[in-house]
Amino acid sequence: MARRSLARGALRRTRPILRALDNAGSSGAQIATWVALGPSLLPRQWWMTAVNVGLSQAYGYLVGEGVVGVARGAGRLARVSSDLSPRAERRVKAAWQGALGVGTGAAFLLSLRRQREIAELADTAPVSAVGQAAGLAAGTAGFGAVLLAARATTAGAHAISPAVRRVAPKVLVPALSTGIAAAGVLYASDRFLVRRVLRRLAVQAKDQNARRAPGRSEPLEPERSGSAASAESFDTLGRHGQVFVSDGPRRADIERVTGRPAREPIRAYAGFLEDREIEETAAAACRELIRAGGLERSAVFVLTGTGSGWVQEWNGSSIEYLTGGDCAIVSMQYSYLPSGLAFVYDRQTARRAGVALFEAVERAVRALPEDRQPKLFVGGESLGTDGGLAAFSSAADMLARTDGGVWIGTPRFTRMWRELVASSRRGSPEVLPIVDHGRHVRFVSRPSELTHGAFGEPYVEWESPRFVFHQHSNDPVVMWSPDLLWRAPRWIREKAGRQVSTAVNWYPWVTFWQIAVDMPRSVTLHGGTAHSYHSELLPSWAAVLGGELDVDHSDLQAVVRAGLVPGR
Numbered sequence: 001m002a003r004r005s006l007a008r009g010a011l012r013r014t015r016p017i018l019r020a021l022d023n024a025g026s027s028g029a030q031i032a033t034w035v036a037l038g039p040s041l042l043p044r045q046w047w048m049t050a051v052n053v054g055l056s057q058a059y060g061y062l063v064g065e066g067v068v069g070v071a072r073g074a075g076r077l078a079r080v081s082s083d084l085s086p087r088a089e090r091r092v093k094a095a096w097q098g099a100l101g102v103g104t105g106a107a108f109l110l111s112l113r114r115q116r117e118i119a120e121l122a123d124t125a126p127v128s129a130v131g132q133a134a135g136l137a138a139g140t141a142g143f144g145a146v147l148l149a150a151r152a153t154t155a156g157a158h159a160i161s162p163a164v165r166r167v168a169p170k171v172l173v174p175a176l177s178t179g180i181a182a183a184g185v186l187y188a189s190d191r192f193l194v195r196r197v198l199r200r201l202a203v204q205a206k207d208q209n210a211r212r213a214p215g216r217s218e219p220l221e222p223e224r225s226g227s228a229a230s231a232e233s234f235d236t237l238g239r240h241g242q243v244f245v246s247d248g249p250r251r252a253d254i255e256r257v258t259g260r261p262a263r264e265p266i267r268a269y270a271g272f273l274e275d276r277e278i279e280e281t282a283a284a285a286c287r288e289l290i291r292a293g294g295l296e297r298s299a300v301f302v303l304t305g306t307g308s309g310w311v312q313e314w315n316g317s318s319i320e321y322l323t324g325g326d327c328a329i330v331s332m333q334y335s336y337l338p339s340g341l342a343f344v345y346d347r348q349t350a351r352r353a354g355v356a357l358f359e360a361v362e363r364a365v366r367a368l369p370e371d372r373q374p375k376l377f378v379g380g381e382s383l384g385t386d387g388g389l390a391a392f393s394s395a396a397d398m399l400a401r402t403d404g405g406v407w408i409g410t411p412r413f414t415r416m417w418r419e420l421v422a423s424s425r426r427g428s429p430e431v432l433p434i435v436d437h438g439r440h441v442r443f444v445s446r447p448s449e450l451t452h453g454a455f456g457e458p459y460v461e462w463e464s465p466r467f468v469f470h471q472h473s474n475d476p477v478v479m480w481s482p483d484l485l486w487r488a489p490r491w492i493r494e495k496a497g498r499q500v501s502t503a504v505n506w507y508p509w510v511t512f513w514q515i516a517v518d519m520p521r522s523v524t525l526h527g528g529t530a531h532s533y534h535s536e537l538l539p540s541w542a543a544v545l546g547g548e549l550d551v552d553h554s555d556l557q558a559v560v561r562a563g564l565v566p567g568r
Contacts, residue, residue: 022064022065022068023068023093023096023097024064024065024067024068024069025061025062025064025065026061026064026097026100027064027096027097027100028060028061028062028063028064028065028067029057029058029060029061029064029143030057030060030100030101030103030104031060031064031100031103032056032057032059032060032061032063032510033053033056033057033060033104033107033136033140034103034104034107035056035060035507035510036049036052036053036055036056036057036139036510036514037049037052037053037107037108037110037111037132037136038107038111038114038503038504038505038507038514039111039114039115039117039118039501039503039504040052040118040476040504040511040514040515040517040518041118041474041475041476041479041500041504041514041515041518041522041530042118042122042474042476042518042521042522042525042530043115043118043119043122043124043125043126043127044115044127044132044135044517044518044521045127045131045135045521046127046131046132046134046135046138047135047138048135048517048518048521049131049132049134049135049136049138049139050134050135050136050138050139050142051139051142051513051517052135052139052510052513052514052517053135053136053138053139053140053142053143054138054139054140054141054142054143054146055509055510055513056139056509056510056513057139057140057143058143058146058147059509059510061143061147108132108133108136111132112127112129112132114501114503115127115132117501117503118501121474121499121500121501121529122474122499122525122529122530123526123528123529124525124526124529206336208239209238209239209272209308209336210239211239212235212239212242213239213240213242213243213246216242216243216246216247217234217246218234219234219245219246221250221264222292223264223265223266223267223292223293224245224266224267224268224292225237225241225245225267225268225269225270225285225288225292226241226242226245226246226269227245229291229292230288230291230292231284231287231288231291232269232270232271232284232288236271236273237269237270237271237309237333238271238272238308238309238333238336239308239309240305240308240309240310240311240333241269241270241271241309241331241333243310243313244267244269244305244309244311244313244316244331245267245269247313247316247317248265248267248313248316248317248320249265249317249320249321249325250264250265251263251264251265251325254320254321254324254325257321258321258324260324261324262324262325262326263297263324263325263326264325265320265325265327265328265329266289266292266293266294266297266327266328266329267316267328267329267330268285268286268288268289268291268292268294268328268329268330268331269285269288269330269331269332269333270282270284270285270288270332270333271309271332271333272309272332272333272334272335272336278334278349278352278353278356279356279360281332281333281334281353281356282332282353282356282357282359282360283356283360284332285330285331285332285357285360286330286357286360286361286364288330289328289330289361289364290364292328293328294328294330294374295328295364295365295368295374296374297326297327297328297374298323298326298327298374298375299323299326299327299328299374299375299376299377299403299545300327300328300329300330300361300365300374300375300376300377301319301327301328301329301330301377301378301379302330302331302357302358302361302376302377302378302379302388303315303316303329303330303331303378303379303380303384303388304331304350304353304354304357304358304378304379304380304384304385304387304388305331305332305333305334305380305381305384306381306382306383306384307334307335307337307338307346307350307383308333308335308336308337308338309331309332309333309334309335311331311384312381312408312533312537314527314533314534314535314537314538315379315381315406315408315537315541316329318537318538318541318542319377319541319545321538322538322541322542322545323545328374330357330361331357332353332357334349334350334352334353334387335349335350347383347386347413350383350384350386350387350390351386351387351390352387352390353387354380354384354386354387354388354389354390354391355387355390355391357391358378358388358391359391361376362376362401375403375404376401376402376403377402377403377404377405377544377545378391378398378402378404378405379405379406379407379408380407380408381407381408381409381533382408382409382411382477382531383411385407385408385409385410385411385414386410386411386413386414388407389407389410389414389415389416389417390415392416394416394419395416395419395420395435395440395441398416398467399440399465399467402465403464403465404464404465404466404467404544404545405465405467405468405544406467406468406470406537406540406541406544407467407468407469407470408470408471408533408537409470409471409472409475409477409478409531409533410469410471410478411477411478411480412477412478412479412480412481413481413482417469420433420435420441420469421433423435423436425437428453428454429454429490429491429494429496429497430489430490430491430494430496431445431454431471431473431491431494431496431497431500432444432445432449432453432454432471432473432496434453434454434457434459437459437460438453438459438460438462439459439460439461439462439463440462440463440464440465440466440467441467441469442459442462442466442467442468442469443468443469443471444468444469444470444471444536444540445470445471445472445473445498445499446528446536447536447539447540450468450539450540450543454496462543464546466543466544466546467544468540468543468544470533470536470537470540472499472528472529472530472531472533473491473496473497473498473499473500474497474499474500474529474530475522475530475531476515476516476518476519476522476530476531477519477522477531478531479491479515480512480515480516480518480519482512484506484511484512484515485508485509485512486508488506488511489506492504492505492506492511493506499529518530519531535557538557
């Protein structure tokens with residue numbers, strides 16, 4: 001008898017948690033699913049669909065419950081009641097849910113067509129129907145798990161409310177009970193899940209950084225950090241630093257391509273060490289630049305890397321071929337974290353590193369007599385762009401202190417990007433804004449746009465210093481921003497991106513997550529789309545360095561591509 005009583009008690013406690021979905025919440029979740037299956041910037045893999053669907057269903061459930069709760073309250077105040085019998089009400093609800101199910105099926109089939117369209121725009125393989133279905137199922141299961149956790153929290157709040165009632169005013173008991181239960185769930189989730197995952201990722205990143213880059217060894221040239229002549233040992237440069245100093249053309253490679261005498265390119269680099277501050281690392285990189293003879297070259301290029309120190313090889317190789325090796329490139333590592341984690345959790349370190357590195361090099365250059373100072377160029381990609389641009393208070397400051405630069409995939413939260421877009425010519429699209437008729441700064445998504453705006457409008461003569469902001473219209477790193485949660489961005493309203501489906505629309509909460517989930521895949525696609533910038537950087541650097549804008553660089557691009565080894 002006691003066992004039966006305990007079983008009945010357990011069943012009574014779990015019944016609120018395991019009850020069927022409310023009609024209102026279920027309706028909101030299904031409608032949100034339709035939106036979640038809609039197009040974003042990139043074709044989705046199954047896990048991308050799962051995350052979008054799960055988060056959207058949770059949002060739709062809350063909205064549905066909230067709307068119906070308000071409607072019921074208003075009905076009670078107005079003394080409006082339903083004349084339907086319970087049986088008729090059940091039939092109406094069943095018919096409604098059936099219609100919503102048909103709508104979900106139609107939304108799924110339409111999503112397959114949209115995904116094929118987006119795959120064509122990104123020039124990649126379309127997503128399979130099986131993968132999309134698996135993502136839909138996994139996302140729904142994830143939403144179910146979150147809903148169970150929320151209901152368990154509510155049940156916990158009811159369980160502790162008698163104890164709370166003894167020490168708190170009656171009117172505050174529901175809020176306090178729910179707050180205490182929710183805090184307990186959040187604490188447990190953070191302590192036993194979130195922190196452990198983040199700690200594991202950080203440890204993995206640190207271990208990977210400590211492992212020598214495969215196929216790389218200490219450079220023989222004294223012009224490179226990590227060589228026998230360098231004060232920075234090869235093993236301290238980190239995985240991506242080792243790739244940077246090992247890869248790239250040598251003097252003989254440049255002479256073979258150009259047919260002209262060349263100099264041995266200089267690559268200076270300092271790795272991230274736990275007992276060395278960011279400013280000390282920047283100073284070490286600058287010392288490497290000076291040691292290798294970088295200040296005696298015609299041009300110095302300060303390239304700010306991504307989170308774990310990765311430097312775009314198309315940047316370095318393009319510069320070295322175009323200058324005949326008469327250049328010095330300097331960069332540094334400022335974190336173990338990969339770009340994705342640093343992008344979310346550690347932007348300030350990137351900015352601190354960008355400021356420290358540029359100012360260290362600038363001081364060294366400006367200390368020389370004016371007639372002996374090399375030209376000073378800047379560049380970076382992704383988080384490195386946000387960090388590199390932090391060295392300047394404004395675009396005018398950048399124009400005054402440098403001789404040009406190429407910024408790649410600039411995150412939307414970057415202060416100077418926002419200022420330039422805000423000052424762009426009225427009518428020019430946000431994906432390719434026109435700033436001061438292209439006099440010094442030009443936004444491009446492909447090389448042909450170096451000479452004209454998004455709609456073919458010609459620029460004025462390009463004056464020095466010249467700057468290029470490379471951004472593909474389907475690059476989620478550029479197009480994502482926190483305000484997508486509550487506001488439609490210009491680029492969606494304008495529908496001017498040639499790589500973006502015109503079916504992309506904005507919805508609160510949902511679009512924020514759709515674009516965010518696009519980010520991890522954006523770096524895996526081929527060059528020329530999403531967050532992958534490759535051969536198009538060569539003509540951009542040629543233009544910034546003063547080359548003719550209509551020169552066909554296809555032969556040189558092929559040579560550079562053949563010599564590249566992926567470093568990310």
